[in-house]
Amino acid sequence: MFDLGWTELLVIGIVALIVVGPKDLPMLFRNVGKFVGKAKGMAREFSRAMNDAADESGVNDIAKGFKAAANPMSTAMDGVKEAARDMTSSLDPTKFDPKSETGKLAAERAENARKMQATTARVVADRKAKEAAEALAKAEDYEAKLTAAPSDASSETKS
Template sequence: MFDLGWTELMVIGVVALIVVGPKDLPGMFRTVGQFVGKAKGMARDFSRAMNDAADEAGVSDVQKTIKAATRPLNTAMDEVKKSTDSFTKQTMESGKPKLDPARQEKADKIAQKSAEVATARKAEEAKAAEAAAKPAPKPAAKPAAAKKPAAKPAAAKKPAAKAAKAPAKPAAKPAKKPTSTAATKAASKTTAKAKDKA
């Protein structure tokens, strides 16, 4: 009637409990229930009175005559539907018109060629997918990067004070992913510094 769900009713009940109090709440709900019952009864009486008035005025008789007048139209429509149904059934059963044998042979050849082309294309796509999947594992490049720190022990023979300063720079560079040009530049710099200091 009011389109309230259980959650809304619970919220209303909690608010009523807070506002009215636990002593007077059952009495209040009882009076609200009685009021709602009286309102529903009045609505039922009103609709019953309106139906009785319509019956006395002859509205039901008018409705019956209108229905009786429209029945022939409905029966005529039923006949039209039956005839269209039979026509559609006949056309559906007949199916597609058959081709001449020569044309049918050409159509079969075309269908066969298109099937062959489709299977060849799918095979090529599968080969391309396999080829694309194979080069994906490239962890072999990382061991080459691991070889570069092996060149640094030559620079580690420096005195302790200089050795503490030198590893700070190269230590920052290996943390990044070195590209091939950056790696060669860094290697040439470290070897040049090692030669100068030695």
């Protein structure tokens, strides 16, 4: 559409500064911004209306049909991908019979995963508690040094 580079924008800005003046320039830019925003909004609304009209008239279905006719391999692969997606969603290991070998393995793996999560959570909590204790000890040491410092300074001046 418009191909404006930085140099063109700089020239337009300088001309606008000379013609409009420095006092009215912010108001001009504000009005231009509002105009551009309204124009973008109108273009967005027009595009949405055209897409809705295409959906209602079935143009999108015809376009899909042309695409399928033009590239049948891609359409076939889309079908295969969709079938694979459906198949993987139906193969949930927690839905197996608990008495079968697969069900036993799935239950065992789920239990191991729960144990690992619990152990990890415990280790993290212990580490955070240790870090908090260290930070508290450092703060207490710092506070002790601050309270001891004025007494040291006053004893030096008295000597």
